[in-house]
Amino acid sequence: MDDPYGRPAPFGPLVADCHMAPLARPGQDITFDELQLATRNRGMPLEGLHYDITPVGMHYLLVHFDIPSVDVGDWRLRVGGAVDRPVELAIAEIRSRPEVTIPVTMECAGNGRARLDPRPISQPWLVEAVGTAEWTGTPLAGLLQEAGLADDAVEIVFTGADRGIESGIEHDYQRSLTISEASRPEILLAWAMNGRDLEPQHGYPLRLIVPGWYGMASVKWLTGIDAVTAPFAGYQQATAYRYQESRDEPGEPVTRIRVRALMIPPGIPDFRTRSRFVDGGAVTVTGRAWCGTELVAGVELGVDGDWQPAVLDEAPGPWAWRRWSCSWEAVPGDHVLACRAIDADGNIQPGEAPWNLQGMGNNLVQEVAVSVR
């Protein structure tokens, strides 16, 4: 043991402190704390962009605290707070309600954090915190209607079974939505992913799915749904998940997913560096693109700074990514491929990372360096 937290000898002193989102020193490599998070949490290898629906075990996963092991016999969903008819429901009662299945692209709000400089110390995603699954569940709106929201209810708070400490504050993982957001017809209480019961790490036996929002809104391992009469001020709502430039400002809340395209890196990789090697000739570059407000409107492939439009396929559904493809005549030498998406409002991915203190919503254009042989 080298320090009170059991960090082993090979690692230098921690940059992290008791504040949220401490920053790495300029140019500092990844710390032990970030490595611990990176080996627990799971990105989608970019080859996963090959599939309309991401296989369960390839889907990205971010777990704040520990993955709870829920005994479904004892488990109940408590619906309460400012409602006329509070209720506790067993999983069978929930699963007997009207059922829908929706393909939803989900992305972690911290995706791209490790490309920022200085780098906020947290889960060090590069670009891979994304996936699209078919979620099966029942619309939340129907349950809220049956419970009868009080006239003065302003938000719905969702509580998960995962508990831990962040920035010195012990809490169950909780997030809220306004009544208006919570009433959207596509918001689900989901018990299945890709046609099978949720695996434990994805929220078994029941999770919230909020299409269009970054993943923090889709609370896993639901235990409680409470209507409240004042805006929820819990840690994960009021402190975390804000676009903040400094600690002194509250910042705007993180909500919808920003527009983004990713490509499957073409050719073959070097194991350790992930450098790419491509045979010369005609290459079809493909990937997926999405945004949280509507379907993506366009994608371009960049080759050494020259941009050309890609062909966009239909999306599997209104809340899912679209496949794109673009042909490229690969000539020998070193090249930089890039892709960028644009949404219907004209928002386009930036060529420079949008920096903020928590490392949220970095939808920087992806670049892939390739050597053509």
Add this chain to the structure above:
Amino acid sequence: MDDPYGRPAPFGPLVADCHMAPLARPGQDITFDELQLATRNRGMPLEGLHYDITPVGMHYLLVHFDIPSVDVGDWRLRVGGAVDRPVELAIAEIRSRPEVTIPVTMECAGNGRARLDPRPISQPWLVEAVGTAEWTGTPLAGLLQEAGLADDAVEIVFTGADRGIESGIEHDYQRSLTISEASRPEILLAWAMNGRDLEPQHGYPLRLIVPGWYGMASVKWLTGIDAVTAPFAGYQQATAYRYQESRDEPGEPVTRIRVRALMIPPGIPDFRTRSRFVDGGAVTVTGRAWCGTELVAGVELGVDGDWQPAVLDEAPGPWAWRRWSCSWEAVPGDHVLACRAIDADGNIQPGEAPWNLQGMGNNLVQEVAVSVR
């Protein structure tokens, strides 16, 4: 773009070079190359030790190159080389053969690499590269018998569909087993994991399963099985996966899994540091233990250096881990919990990491620092 490989600005110059297993500087944090590997590859969060059989999406995963996307209609398994009756088999032909299901604990040979000092630069596992799945397939031995091995055949070479470059050498991923090892009855050609078709990242449509060996032997995305008349000298066999002290010696090959126990860290975590906080009183500490030669014989729980025996449950099968548990009276203060396993031959986990150049087989005792409140 900051360098030819597209490494972004926040990261310092690479330590890695064109040699295999370059070493980090003493005390150096995790490099960008290691982070790229850590966000692609997937450890099992230690809460996964709760389950006899690891859910598919929680099982560890190490992929050398890219995950191939196999069109199963075109796919054939080629059985050839020094055999009397070479054959090509479609997946339906393989799946109609005699079928068995075996629970197997699999671990990456590089598990624990990131605890070494100096640290070999490769996939930076801490302790989490493990999982136990029920693999369904047909025994390899029957297929080899039907093909008829030539009298001078000495090894069987297994070829995967994944191709890439390692240490400057381009190759398909290939590994071999001696005829004697390959003929063990529990070695499977597996098409299902936990009762379902393999997901792409676990080797769809067919992979090898070599119970008892580290994971590099269980070749994924099988395309070829060839009997050869001289020991296989491919990169992944003769260069990689060796217990080497220096580059000048060939080293012993990595084969069976070394004895190891892991615990589920008790209490609740801090999100970023993963520090653990436990309520005082009676705590049952649980985990799993395994080794690749036989069932684990014993496990001990250490509390601040005092060791006591744990209770071992039955294993789900002869090639799988055993659950262990041990009671602990938690008194307020800071403590270090540890666990160690011993096999039937008296091999016990070391208290100091067994160093080697490639970072293989580090079965160092796990320590978990906890604060009791």
